[in-house]
Amino acid sequence: MTSAGPRPTSRDVARAAGVSQATVSLVLRDKWHGRVSPATVESVRAAARELGYRPNLAARSLRLGRTRTALLVVPALTNEFFARVHTGAARVAAEHDLGVVLYPSPEGVGPARDPFESARATLDGVIASSMAAHALSALREGGLPLVMLDSSPDDPAAAATVNPDLADGMRQTVAHLLGLGHRRIAHLTAGIDSWTFAGRARALDAALAATPHGGPDGGPPPTLVRTAAAELSVTGGLRAAARLLGSRPRPTALVCDDDLLAAGACKAARRLGLRVPEDVSVTGFDDLALATAVEPELTTVRLPAEEIGAAGMHALLAVLDGRQAPTPVLPVQLVPRGSSGPCAAS
Numbered sequence: 001m002t003s004a005g006p007r008p009t010s011r012d013v014a015r016a017a018g019v020s021q022a023t024v025s026l027v028l029r030d031k032w033h034g035r036v037s038p039a040t041v042e043s044v045r046a047a048a049r050e051l052g053y054r055p056n057l058a059a060r061s062l063r064l065g066r067t068r069t070a071l072l073v074v075p076a077l078t079n080e081f082f083a084r085v086h087t088g089a090a091r092v093a094a095e096h097d098l099g100v101v102l103y104p105s106p107e108g109v110g111p112a113r114d115p116f117e118s119a120r121a122t123l124d125g126v127i128a129s130s131m132a133a134h135a136l137s138a139l140r141e142g143g144l145p146l147v148m149l150d151s152s153p154d155d156p157a158a159a160a161t162v163n164p165d166l167a168d169g170m171r172q173t174v175a176h177l178l179g180l181g182h183r184r185i186a187h188l189t190a191g192i193d194s195w196t197f198a199g200r201a202r203a204l205d206a207a208l209a210a211t212p213h214g215g216p217d218g219g220p221p222p223t224l225v226r227t228a229a230a231e232l233s234v235t236g237g238l239r240a241a242a243r244l245l246g247s248r249p250r251p252t253a254l255v256c257d258d259d260l261l262a263a264g265a266c267k268a269a270r271r272l273g274l275r276v277p278e279d280v281s282v283t284g285f286d287d288l289a290l291a292t293a294v295e296p297e298l299t300t301v302r303l304p305a306e307e308i309g310a311a312g313m314h315a316l317l318a319v320l321d322g323r324q325a326p327t328p329v330l331p332v333q334l335v336p337r338g339s340s341g342p343c344a345a346s
Helices: 010-017 021-028 038-051 057-064 080-095 133-140 166-179 195-209 234-245 259-271 305-320
Strands: 069-074 099-104 125-129 146-149 160-164 184-190 223-230 253-256 281-286 299-302 333-335
Touching: 010 021, 010 038, 021 038, 069 080, 069 305, 080 099, 080 125, 080 305, 125 305, 146 305, 160 166, 160 305, 166 195, 166 253, 166 281, 166 299, 166 333, 184 195, 184 234, 184 259, 195 223, 223 234, 234 253, 234 259, 253 259, 259 281
Parallel strands: 069 099, 069 125, 125 146, 146 160, 184 223, 184 253, 253 281, 281 299
Antiparallel strands: 299 333
16 A cells, blocks of 8 residues: 555556556456456556555546436335335445435325435435335436335336235235134234335235135135224334224234234233233234344244345346346245234134
């Protein structure tokens, strides 16, 4: 490493390695394959390391007409799921010299204001998680490419979508509960107008309807006895679950749209003198850290949040490079724990 002084340039690297600046550019942009010998590549890289050379990303961005910055819009910063989405997106962005600005929508899943005077002047593209595309109109007025995560795959406003397999998550949940003998099932939904929660409700209905004669044991068909919407919080889940568990016939299992709601449902059961899972089973969705912090630990559907964020960033990079963006549906996994058990009710 050289001593402190003027910042080394690509010309300095070329002089030290005994090659042209064009060769240095090919090597440091990883465009050398088939054009520069491996020995020369190593010589250039060694010279760059010795000089402490770092490419001028600002100048390169100016040449390319890019800001090398993406905006990640989420409904809230307090939800662990979105923190993990950011982790995955930021990891891929760092691998491609791209910066990520994390922006929580002031209105939750609703309209997100442009956090800059002009998003187009500041950003290359937008990734939005669990929001409606129409809620991002203020950010899209400049024609920025938009990648949607955990959102409708049929929305024409999105250049690409990346989704977890919500339908399979509900199918796994229903199969698990039916295998435990449950037939009276209630749904504790998140009272939020978004594709992801509407999709969970549709998937639960479809999974129950697709179960002939109640399942492998040939018992009576399963019934969705009741549905209740709740604010997405432990307290919201507690209040809504208390209504469900106080009704007749009482459900033997509660399928919750989120682990926060499921934790509230477990509290409601205890306050009503019911045991989990002996008197009522409870399942969640997301597999947040909370799922193993409560007792009994929650049976829940694990969503690959980091992988969703990473796939979203890969999709945006593809759009920016003019390539066909992938639109994957990522697998999910039911994680059985102590909050679900055999049905004891007649």
